[in-house]
Amino acid sequence: MNLGEQTKAIHAGEFPNPATGASAPDIVMSTTFITQANTAFSAENMDEDMGWIYTRWGNPTIRQLEEKLAALEEAEAATAFASGMGAISALLFHLLRAGDHAVVSDVAYAALSELTNELIPALHIEITKVDTSDPEAVQAALKPNTRLVYVETPCNPLLRLTDIAATAEIAHRANAKLAVDSTFATPIATKPLSLGADFVIHSLTKYACGHGDALGGIVIGNKTDLAALRRKTAVRFGGTLSPFNAWLIMRGLATLPLRMRVHQENALKIAAFLEQHPQVKKVIYPGLPSHPQYELACRQMRNFSGIIGFQVGDGKAVAQRLAENLKIIHYAVSLGHHRSLIFYLDSRELFKTTFKFSTQKQLDSWNAFAGEGIFRLSVGLENAEDLIADLEQAL
Numbered sequence: 001m002n003l004g005e006q007t008k009a010i011h012a013g014e015f016p017n018p019a020t021g022a023s024a025p026d027i028v029m030s031t032t033f034i035t036q037a038n039t040a041f042s043a044e045n046m047d048e049d050m051g052w053i054y055t056r057w058g059n060p061t062i063r064q065l066e067e068k069l070a071a072l073e074e075a076e077a078a079t080a081f082a083s084g085m086g087a088i089s090a091l092l093f094h095l096l097r098a099g100d101h102a103v104v105s106d107v108a109y110a111a112l113s114e115l116t117n118e119l120i121p122a123l124h125i126e127i128t129k130v131d132t133s134d135p136e137a138v139q140a141a142l143k144p145n146t147r148l149v150y151v152e153t154p155c156n157p158l159l160r161l162t163d164i165a166a167t168a169e170i171a172h173r174a175n176a177k178l179a180v181d182s183t184f185a186t187p188i189a190t191k192p193l194s195l196g197a198d199f200v201i202h203s204l205t206k207y208a209c210g211h212g213d214a215l216g217g218i219v220i221g222n223k224t225d226l227a228a229l230r231r232k233t234a235v236r237f238g239g240t241l242s243p244f245n246a247w248l249i250m251r252g253l254a255t256l257p258l259r260m261r262v263h264q265e266n267a268l269k270i271a272a273f274l275e276q277h278p279q280v281k282k283v284i285y286p287g288l289p290s291h292p293q294y295e296l297a298c299r300q301m302r303n304f305s306g307i308i309g310f311q312v313g314d315g316k317a318v319a320q321r322l323a324e325n326l327k328i329i330h331y332a333v334s335l336g337h338h339r340s341l342i343f344y345l346d347s348r349e350l351f352k353t354t355f356k357f358s359t360q361k362q363l364d365s366w367n368a369f370a371g372e373g374i375f376r377l378s379v380g381l382e383n384a385e386d387l388i389a390d391l392e393q394a395l
Helices: 005-011 060-072 084-095 110-122 135-141 164-173 223-237 243-253 256-276 294-300 315-325 347-353 360-370 384-394
Strands: 077-081 101-105 126-130 146-152 177-181 199-203 217-221 280-284 307-312 341-346 373-378
Touching (some): 005 060, 005 256, 060 077, 060 243, 077 223, 084 146, 084 177, 084 217, 110 347, 146 164, 164 177, 217 223, 256 384, 307 315, 307 360, 315 373, 315 384, 341 347, 347 360, 347 373
Parallel strands (some): 146 177
Antiparallel strands (some): 199 217, 307 373, 341 373
16 A cells, blocks of 8 residues: 555554554563574574564564654665664674775764764774765765765755765765765655665654654665664664664654654744844755755755754854853754754864864865854744744844
């Protein structure tokens, strides 16, 4: 049956309990399960269709979440992790070995950037950071030993986009895999697998959960790749998602299509307000015609999501003022929650810890989007007029 997105968000992966008739999914908190005498003790003999043995290998509640995310991404399979970074780390260590090379977005989630600055290269895995919004830069970075191209679109915190279909074609011509972190977009906006990606990653902590009360991450792709990922890396690294968190995230996913509509509606209104504000120098939002990649955003995203970036004259001073004076919006990290969050990212501090640009062109791209620093505003589900009034009085 070809179900609509809202129907899949509610029903995919779920079923009434056959014993009790419970309509809502159960939380199976058991770490171990009664099994057969001939059950193998090693995950090396693990079969995706075998019964439940141990929650690090698999769990009924976690599996329901995996099936729901796979359905929303129109994918064959998914493997959940305890956090978004758990998912990212598992995928990188699964795909890359000493002597391999990977091309990675030069601006991406901070922890991923820092992981690929030091720890991964220390294992004799070569990493080349490029502006993946430039297909020619991606092409030029490829080597005979390139195994992976890793992009994030829209990227955190610049909201710069990567053309997934074009990048997939470039990667596959070099016999490399393409992984796309689509956390900012969500499956409601973009389905990277349909555009040629091999893996999709989400921090489920963000929009998928939607309520800021559960950590989680997921890798989504074809059944063969995901079975190997689970058996070889996920089970052994042990970054297992709690069944309780899986249940919370699954509950959040039921309203994801509805929430994303309001996130976008609110963000469009607030972005328009900020563009007219005298203190604001620049607003970055994929849904604005002023975004330098607006055409790509319209082509690749069915929803522009709820993250806005904006620059002001004296970012640190304004950040202090916002932290002290905002009444509704929380001055806090993270994003994708039902409540609005804002945080200032200082460029100089990020250059010391996180983003290492190797060319002037890369630095110029950062400066064009972020300048000396950028506010990342995660627009929530409050009334847009209340959020605008809160920003106006605090600014």
